[in-house]
Amino acid sequence: MENHILVQEPQTRLLKATVPVCNSDCFPNQADMRMSESADPPFEIAYKHLLEKAPKNVENSLSAVEECELPLIDMQQLALGEAERQECRKLIARASQEWGFFQVINHGASRGGLENMRSEQMKLMRKPFQEKKAYKDLNLSDGTYRWGAPLPTSLKQLSWSEAFHVRLSDILDSRCSHNTIRLRSSMEEFVFAICEVAKELAEILAEEMGRETDLFREECLPESCYLRLNRYPPCPNYSRMMGLMPHTDTSFLTVLHQDNVGGLQLVKDGKWIAVKPNPDALIINIGDLFQAWSNNLYKSVEHRVVANPVKERFSTAYFLCPPTGTVIESGGVGGAVYRTFSFGEYKKQIELDVKNVGQKVGLPRFLLPTH
Numbered sequence: 001m002e003n004h005i006l007v008q009e010p011q012t013r014l015l016k017a018t019v020p021v022c023n024s025d026c027f028p029n030q031a032d033m034r035m036s037e038s039a040d041p042p043f044e045i046a047y048k049h050l051l052e053k054a055p056k057n058v059e060n061s062l063s064a065v066e067e068c069e070l071p072l073i074d075m076q077q078l079a080l081g082e083a084e085r086q087e088c089r090k091l092i093a094r095a096s097q098e099w100g101f102f103q104v105i106n107h108g109a110s111r112g113g114l115e116n117m118r119s120e121q122m123k124l125m126r127k128p129f130q131e132k133k134a135y136k137d138l139n140l141s142d143g144t145y146r147w148g149a150p151l152p153t154s155l156k157q158l159s160w161s162e163a164f165h166v167r168l169s170d171i172l173d174s175r176c177s178h179n180t181i182r183l184r185s186s187m188e189e190f191v192f193a194i195c196e197v198a199k200e201l202a203e204i205l206a207e208e209m210g211r212e213t214d215l216f217r218e219e220c221l222p223e224s225c226y227l228r229l230n231r232y233p234p235c236p237n238y239s240r241m242m243g244l245m246p247h248t249d250t251s252f253l254t255v256l257h258q259d260n261v262g263g264l265q266l267v268k269d270g271k272w273i274a275v276k277p278n279p280d281a282l283i284i285n286i287g288d289l290f291q292a293w294s295n296n297l298y299k300s301v302e303h304r305v306v307a308n309p310v311k312e313r314f315s316t317a318y319f320l321c322p323p324t325g326t327v328i329e330s331g332g333v334g335g336a337v338y339r340t341f342s343f344g345e346y347k348k349q350i351e352l353d354v355k356n357v358g359q360k361v362g363l364p365r366f367l368l369p370t371h
């Protein structure tokens, strides 16, 4: 999740941006007509001012980074003998400390379920922009559909992507119309399978740091979690802007299913590195809540997506989150680094920061004075 992007108010916020961006509601008729047929949000129009201002021939430093394989965890090992189980648990904990990212295979989520989710997501996200913007099916909350960047002041801050950031209580608590049954059932199947993977990993991480807890089993129910359907259209200005701006996730942890296009990058030892896609694997990353709860043992690492000049890319992210009232207390070795805060308080602070300083500040806001 929930990153700064979670709190983005798509259309209205873009309108209020410091850059004189356009809003599809005020487009002249002709542009409106063209747009109603295109699946892509009006990025070029919205970012026109910044695109014109910035130099044209910049070196493509975004994609010129080293590609790496994330630490690979075979979750089948957890069901083998004690030695294999312990070894696998240690690998998970080590990757979360050293990388904040790893990938899992034999995770238990069926290939068919993942494929169904992907194809329903593609159908939804290839609908005309105007239809996505006004999407009323599934009774999704306002602001679920987002595109672009909220308050861009430079090209580096632009996101050439769109998302349905779905509050899962919206779909799990409600009925759906006949024409959305397949989308909804694919989402449900995906969510229940991935939630199990997320909880199992979260529990292992808690136990490996010596903290017994029922927090994940009891509180992080699918209803309090989020699902983000990402689409990255091909970007003609790919060397000058991002598919998705650098951010950390606000979740306990995130499970990502990506296609084979690639573009995800993360910071390791102070450098950006590119993640090599593995079609059999799910990507796991530690979010801010786990970093705070583990007293900085597990790392919520900055990541971004670089834009692609020709290929459309899809990814689906599941954010393991507690209800807003859940209190996050730093525990583990040493004195607490962060003050105690509720998840709701954390999200509110992000919203405020996006509004006032243009971006998420995140955990540094919650550091205790001695740190």
Ligand SMILES: O=C(O)CCC(=O)C(=O)O
Residues within 6 Å of the ligand: 001, 002, 003, 228, 230, 244, 249, 256, 258, 263, 264, 303, 304, 305, 314, 315, 317
């Ligand atoms: O699309 C990706 O690879 C990453 C998406 C992501 O970081 C997010 O949705 O928070």
Ligand SMILES: [Fe+2]
Residues within 6 Å of the ligand: 001, 003, 247, 248, 249, 303
């Ligand atoms: Fe993310």
